[in-house]
Amino acid sequence: MEYPLEEKIGDPELLVGREKEFRNFGKWIAGIPKRISKSRVILARRKSGKTSFVQRIFNQLWTENGQVIPFYLDIAENKIWYPHFAIKYYRAFASQYISFLERDKRLVSEHLSLEDIREYGLSKSIKSLVRDADFMIKENREGGMHGLMWDAACEAPHRFASLFEKRFLVILDEFQNLSQYIYPDPHFETRPIDTIPGSFHSLSESKIAPMLVTGSYVGWLIEIATKYLEAGRLSEIYMTPYLTEEDGLEAVYRYAEAYEEPVTNETAVLISRLCMSDPFFISCVMQSNYENRDLTTAEGAADTVNYEITDRHSEMSKTWGEYIQLTLDKVNDRHAKAILLHLSRHSDRYWTPKEIKEALGLEIGADNIRKKLNLLVEADVIEWGSSDIQFRGLQDGTLNLILRNRFEEEIATFVPDLRQEFQREIAGLRKENRRLRGTLNNLSGKVAEIQLAAAFRSRKRFSLSDFFDGVRDTARLNITDVRRRVLLQRDDGKNMELDVVAGSDCGRVAVAEVKKWKKPVTRTAAEDFAEKAERFSEQNPDKIVLPAFLALGGFTDDALEFCREQGIGTAEKIEHF
Template identity: 60%
Template sequence: MQYPLNEKIGEPALFVGREKEFNSFNKWLGNIPKRLSKSRVIIARRKSGKTAFVQRIFNQLWSDNGAVIPFYFEFGENKMWYPNLAIKYYRIFASQYIAFLTRTQKLVKHPLSLEQIREFGVSEAITPLIDDVDFLIQNKKVGGSHDLMWDLACSAPHRFADLYDQRFLVILDEFQYITQYIYPDQHYKTAPIDTLAGSYHHLSESKIAPMLVTGSYADLLLKIMSKYLEAGRLKQIRFYPYLTKDEGLQAVYQYAQFYEEPITNETAWQINELCMADPFFISCVILNESEGKDLTTSEGVINAVNYEISAKTAEMSQNWAIYIELTVAQVNNLNAKQILLYLSKHNSRYFTPQKLKEELHLELEPNDIYRQLLILKEADLITQGVADIDFRGLEDGTLNLVLRNRFEKEIKTAAPNLKTEFAEEIAKLTHKNRQLQGKLNHYAGKFAEHILATAFRSRKRFALSKFFQNVLDTTPLNLQKVKERVVIQREDGKAMEIDIVAESVCGRVVLVEVKKTQTPIGLTLVEDFQEKVEVYQSHFPDAMVLPAYFSYGGFVDKAHDFCVEHGIGMAEEILEW
């Protein structure tokens, strides 16, 4: 896969999971060429992974080079003059369009100027590009037709799709900012153009260039849609920040590997559980800079998780502070905080103002409670039900932890002891230790190389026979370096990848191949691994190589016999971790 759009997540391999979401969206994408896909809007809080998701969709479509041409534009939190937005929008659209047609990745990262776009239009006889650029240049000046400039720019994907019988996907990230930061005067002295979202009123119904819109502030985005796009024009997709438990554990291993943070298989499980499989929370814990941080022990995990929730300088805490401070500035009283905390704690139920008054023994009248609930809703800290008087806390465990840390002492006079609660949670996990081995074997079928590599790193000395059968050398190893996905080359230049290379201080090197298929592997795959071993040995003739093969689905008889003959260790499950 190619990555012409530089994804905000950074290293592409850090993107983990979202299998369920991709299955749903791939069906939707597959219907775009048939003009059957309705525009969508993804609604999710900040740091929920939605930008990484839509950017991956862009790169997926670009790499497929199929019938759907992706266009990605992000509305920023910076002031911009109206005609400059039109030019920026058109430059990015035209450059991504040309990049797709010519398979030139750099044009996605570095958009062409208007003059270069025009030059391409002339060279390829694409008249609309020439006419559009001429119009934009002529009207940018003060007093020009700025409304028409923007109409030309934002309609470009639909117009080109219609003219050339093509299909586009228009991805508009953080759409809510279009109403807040675009100004009609170049010195920003007047109010921003809050009606600009209406430009997409008819475009949102396009079946040849459907839209995929995202927004981090649900209430604001829904208001914009209701006012300017009409409620039913974009199908709402709620995007939750949490991965599945399987995907969350994979994220822990992936982040720890790339950021070179030592963990053990046991603490990987604990991090995933305490972070509720939230990839942003997991990344914060892996990267946090708390004093004495140690993610190889349960106590270290508890301290790191508590730090991210409790320390105001921690990334996790700061992320939620953006939402919380917005609310506290408007409703800075004990009642509002008590309501917010109570709804967050009981987020599986809807409450009316009267019910809250009764359960919290509030002295406020129901109408006053209702007004404060609306403010909390507008800050995206609670949600409103079908009935206007029904309200519920967000189904977001990380928010509940941050709220408790911030407000519980003020409300209950005693601060929550989150570290004790985390320790109790880990104790429950430890009590279920017998179950963990079975689950670990299940996960081994998904990412055994991470589990094995982590197990190697977490042990000072061990014999390879702890993990693999048929090991000829059972002398304890003293590993000093464990690397994953090491690339070597044959004499003819062909690249070969070894899943795990673990070096011992005594000069021995463990080479491990991992196969995660459900069915037994055959002789050919084992022979291919033996070739890698021989190539590695040729590069490092002084090393004593210990080869081993992990096959989740087992080995056919011929593969098994080959391993015995060549001294290759074998394993079908991870017995030590």
């Protein structure tokens, strides 16, 4: 897998889960060459992972170099002059197209100038590139035909697909920004051109260059799509910000490792549960500025999560604060906040204006309440039901926590004790110790290396024999450094890799191999590991090397006998979490 498009998530390994979504979109993409795939829109609130998701789709298609050519553009929240946006759009499309053809990763982000695009077109006899570049260079210099410049740009993927019998996927991230940040004058003194999304009215029906658009403000994006693209031209795909329980736990491990933040296997479960398996929430906790952050204890984890929700200077709180401020400007009054808080607390059912009036004892009329409800829907903080008089709070636990912290004291005259709630949840989890352990064991097949490394990091002093049978050296270790995937090199130049290397301050080093096979490890695999451990020992003559092998599928009798002869510790599961 190659990553020509730098993903906003950072380390590619931090994109965890989403198997169901990737399967769904994989089937959809497979239909593009057959011209049966309809344009789509991904609807999800901010920090839901949709940008990372579509960027990964781009990188997968670019790497495969198959029948579908990806084009990606982020519609930024920055003011831009109309002709400059047309040039920006076309340069991005042409550069990424050329990148795909020439396998030049650099051009995905470092877009060619119009002059360079023209030269490439001449060298490869691609007349369309030459004509487009000539037209844009001329009009950018002379001015006057900005609308035609934009038409040439936005129609390019469909036009090229038709001319050259190819298939494109047009990925436009934050599509709703097209209506607010593109201006008809270079000094931004007039209103933005809010009809720009209408340029894609017919293009959204293309089967040879279908669109995949995203938006963080769901109500706003739906309004734009309905107004300019007509209902049904984009299939609506809703993306939840929350992962499955198993994937959420994996995300905790991966973020902890990326940020070098110690966690125990127990607190990993607690963090995932308190953060509701929300990857953004988990990342905020791992990077939290909470002064007393300690994610190796249940109390420390709860305090850090509480800080991210309640402290206005935390990353989590600031991110949601900006969102709430933007969306509530139209309804910034006490009644609207009371309605929003009530619906967030009771998001398990739909409410009518009359029911809300009775439940809250509001002195304003049902019609006035309905107007406020309509505005809250437009602000993307509540949602409609099946009828125009049914409303429900968002099924979004993270947002509900923030709203409670922000408005509960103002509306209900008391401060919510979220930390106490977290502690109760932790106590409940500990009572379910068997279930907690089962969750960890079920995950071992996916991230056993990370779990073993986390166990080594979090335990103060232990003997390797606590984890592995047949260990000859039972000295107690004080681990000071744990690394994964440590590379070694043989004399013939071939690279080898050790899964986990844990150094103790006494000069001993535990080196572990982890196999997640369903079938038992054979003697050949054990011999290969013994060679790696020996090579590591030769390269570190001042260290006492303690080899160990974790095989989740077990060992053959021959392999187990070999390990015993060589003094290699063996285990089939992680005994001490």
